[in-house]
Structures are given as structure tokens and as C-alpha cells.
Amino acid sequence: MLLYVSVAVLCYAALVVSTPLPCQDPVNLDGMWKKLQAENGNNVLERIPYEVSNLKQELVNGKLTFGETSCPSNSLELLKTIGASLYHRSTCPYYYVMEEDTKRYPKMITEVRCRCQGCLEKSGQSDFNVCEPVTLPMKMLKNTGVCENGVWKYEPYTHHLPVTCTCAVGREKENSILMTSPPLGADGPESM
Secondary structure, rough: HOOOOOHHHHHHHHHHOOOOOOOOOOHHHHHHHHHHHHOOOHHHHHHHHHHHHHOEEEEOOOOHHHHHHOOOOOOHHHHOOOOHHHHHHHHOOOOEEEEEEOOOEEOOOEEEEEOOOEEEEEEEEEEEEEEEEEEEEEEEEEEEEEOOOOOEEEEEEEEHHHHHHEEEEEEEHHHHHHOOOOOOOOOOOOOO
């Protein structure tokens, strides 16, 4: 009987030793990120919660959005919003969406999404000019997937954070113009 008890205790001890520790985030992860932000000089993520605090919130495709998400029918609708913030009265209006990435720190960030595909004109959306996000490179921390002594290892990486939308010539249109345009000055005013 004593032999069975000894074997059982040894087997249990071997199981405990061979079971890997569950991995956890470093206790100083927030401090690591704040240090990275201080080196960057970026505080965009701190300003966005203030900007979205009074906006309409709704769940769209499982993500929390802030602000109006539909595209206005034309630029004349923007005249009703003259006193509103830039995100609402721009010819490329935008809204905010809460994005989650469990392998990044911070795990939750607020990004911009363009409300329209084409830039707004009096007649509707432009067929020529498109709304495109403008991004700001931000240093963040990414979980490498490596666990050392029960702690996940994080490394800095650059995340391109969409912060606004702008009106630009569409890339397809831009390329077709470059391919079909006459050389500069060929059809222009005659030289003197």
C-alpha cells in the first residue's frame, strides 16, 4: 500500500513540474506603453475619447461606433452642420470605431472610418475623387507569442492609426490620367 501511495505522489509531483505556467501580461505593461508614447511625443489616443464622448453610439457588425455612420446624399446636407465638428461637416465625413486586438497593447483603440466612398459634391458622391483615410504612425506594443517564465514578451511596432479622412483623386483615375494625358505644354497656351 505504501508503494502505491509513493508512486502516486511521485506521479503527481511530475505532473505539477511538467505543467507549464499560464502566461500573463507583464505587470509593467502600461508603464512600458507610456514610456514608448513619451518617446514618440504622440498623445492622439488620449484625445480621441474626449472627442467621441458626446457622439451617438451604436453597434455595427459587432463593433462599437461613435457618430453618424451613413454617408450624406450630397454636400448640401453639410450646410445643416456648419457649427458641427470637422468629422461631420467635411466633404469626406467620418466616424469612429472601437477596434480590439488582444495581441496588442493597448488592446482597445479608437480609429476613424470614412462614411463615404466618393467625396461629397452638390450632386452626390464624386465619381472621380474618393475619400481616403489619413493615418498617423503610432508606436504600440505587440505580443510576440513568446512566454518566458510565465510572462508574455511584448515588442514595439508601428501601427498606422487612421485619424481622419481626406478627399483625393482616385488611384485608378490618377493612373489613367497619367497614361492618357499629353505631355505638359502640348495642348497648353502657346509660348511667346
